[in-house]
Amino acid sequence: MTAFDAIRPPEEETIADCVHCGFCLPTCPTYNLWGEEMDSPRGRIVLMRQGLEEGSELSPQLVTHIDRCLGCMACVTACPSGVRYDELIEDTRAQIERNYERPPHEKLIKRAIFATFPHPARLRPMVPLLALAKALGFTRAARIRSGGLVERIPGLRNLLQLAPEPELSATVARIPGRTAARGPRRGRVAFLQGCVQRVFFHQVNAATVAVLAAEGFDVDAPAEPRCCGALQLHAGEDEPARERAKETIAAFDSYDHVVVNAAGCGSAMKDYGHLLRDDPEWADRAREFCARVRDATELLAEHEPVAPRAPVPMRVVYHDACHLAHAQGVREQPRGLLGSIPGVEIVEPPEWEICCGSAGIYNLVQPDAASELGARKARNLLGTGAEAVVAANPGCAIQIAAHSERLGRRLPVLHPMELLNRSIEGARDGHNG
Ligand code: SF4
Numbered sequence: 001m002t003a004f005d006a007i008r009p010p011e012e013e014t015i016a017d018c019v020h021c022g023f024c025l026p027t028c029p030t031y032n033l034w035g036e037e038m039d040s041p042r043g044r045i046v047l048m049r050q051g052l053e054e055g056s057e058l059s060p061q062l063v064t065h066i067d068r069c070l071g072c073m074a075c076v077t078a079c080p081s082g083v084r085y086d087e088l089i090e091d092t093r094a095q096i097e098r099n100y101e102r103p104p105h106e107k108l109i110k111r112a113i114f115a116t117f118p119h120p121a122r123l124r125p126m127v128p129l130l131a132l133a134k135a136l137g138f139t140r141a142a143r144i145r146s147g148g149l150v151e152r153i154p155g156l157r158n159l160l161q162l163a164p165e166p167e168l169s170a171t172v173a174r175i176p177g178r179t180a181a182r183g184p185r186r187g188r189v190a191f192l193q194g195c196v197q198r199v200f201f202h203q204v205n206a207a208t209v210a211v212l213a214a215e216g217f218d219v220d221a222p223a224e225p226r227c228c229g230a231l232q233l234h235a236g237e238d239e240p241a242r243e244r245a246k247e248t249i250a251a252f253d254s255y256d257h258v259v260v261n262a263a264g265c266g267s268a269m270k271d272y273g274h275l276l277r278d279d280p281e282w283a284d285r286a287r288e289f290c291a292r293v294r295d296a297t298e299l300l301a302e303h304e305p306v307a308p309r310a311p312v313p314m315r316v317v318y319h320d321a322c323h324l325a326h327a328q329g330v331r332e333q334p335r336g337l338l339g340s341i342p343g344v345e346i347v348e349p350p351e352w353e354i355c356c357g358s359a360g361i362y363n364l365v366q367p368d369a370a371s372e373l374g375a376r377k378a379r380n381l382l383g384t385g386a387e388a389v390v391a392a393n394p395g396c397a398i399q400i401a402a403h404s405e406r407l408g409r410r411l412p413v414l415h416p417m418e419l420l421n422r423s424i425e426g427a428r429d430g431h432n433g
């Protein structure tokens with residue numbers, strides 16, 4: 001008997017790759033916060049190794065330190081030995097969710113999250129409610145701790161301060177199933193609409209499709225799959241994640257490239273090969289699928305730009321979403337694309353590698369640590385003096401907007417595709433005019 005069951009436990013050979021050098025420690029947000037060895041990548045890998053030993057148990061101590069990990073993968077970027085911590089944490093989390101009895105309130109929170117977030121049809125009715133909360137000043141009151149009704153209802157402040165602020169039009173807005181390339185056609189791609197992104201960040205999806213079409217791609221954006229399973233995968237809910245992965249692979253079987261614009265979704269989709277590695281029917285298909293997934297900035301960086309760009313005079317700070325920079329190694333492509341827009345000045349923040357604390361559902365289940373990291377990130381971004389932040393993940397956008405508002409100046413957060421679309425649209429308007 002060990003702490004782990006026989007279903008895909010963290011792999012011993014991967015654990016053995018860690019030589020305990022400690023190079024990952026300075027970039028680990030939780031080690032930064034608490035200075036505890038067991039809250040570092042190295043310490044967590046030791047806990048995983050101990051969990052594989054005969055007679056070990058899934059102790060509350062092990063669960064606590066694994067729960068506190070943001071899954072930001074800054075340690076993967078920093079590790080000179082190439083330790084696949086991303087695979088280790090994914091497998092360990094699934095073991096915990098399957099075999100550890102969580103207290104009822106924790107179960108309830110997670111159940112509520114997974115019954116809502118991965119379901120666009122359940123998120124849509126929330127749009128008018130969130131718009132009303134914003135119009136009545138509740139979301140701002142929650143962020144600046146102004147007291148009043150928001151403080152008196154337990155839990156309401158926590159919920160409202162991280163609430164997205166979608167446009168009311170998101171209640172009815174839809175991306176067309178098919179959008180034709182503008183000008184000479186350079187290919188046909190599939191686009192994943194996502195769940196949270198589709199509803200709360202409809203304008204980002206619309207901009208992405210418009211940019212792809214302007215750059216010569218026919219874009220198919222089917223309504224299904226409704227969700228790629230990223231939130232579940234990163235939280236250890238591996239059975240639903242495996243189901244979502246199979247649906248996603250099947251939906252996009254016939255495309256050379258599957259384009260995604262949310263960092264968390266892209267990293268999950270590129271991870272399907274690991275997730276489905278022991279499924280005889282799906283393992284090869286999943287590996288082959290991963291090779292076809294592209295972040296929108298990656299795909300565009302692989303092709304010479306053809307759409308004319310108009311100037312967008314703006315000083316922006318680029319925020320590296322962890323699941324894009326660390327989990328997918330995509331750092332240069334978004335900077336290159338932003339650099340192709342005349343008038344855009346890109347500034348770099350201190351501590352680019354440290355997570356903003358959003359991390360999937362982390363800011364909902366570990367609010368204190370997430371809040372400290374959110375404030376630290378917002379201070380670093382505000383300190384650059386930039387007028388807006390550019391970030392390619394919905395969770396980061398919500399977290400940064402909320403924490404900068406709390407510090408006194410709400411930073412607008414744009415997706416790289418929104419800025420690029422603004423420039424391309426500007427050139428078209430200028431030409432037409
Ligand atoms: S994970 Fe990598 S960087 Fe961190 S201690 Fe192990 S070998 Fe060193």
Ligand code: SF4
Nearest residue numbers: 028069070072073075
């Ligand atoms: S994933 Fe992030 S929080 Fe977790 S151990 Fe690695 S650096 Fe630390």
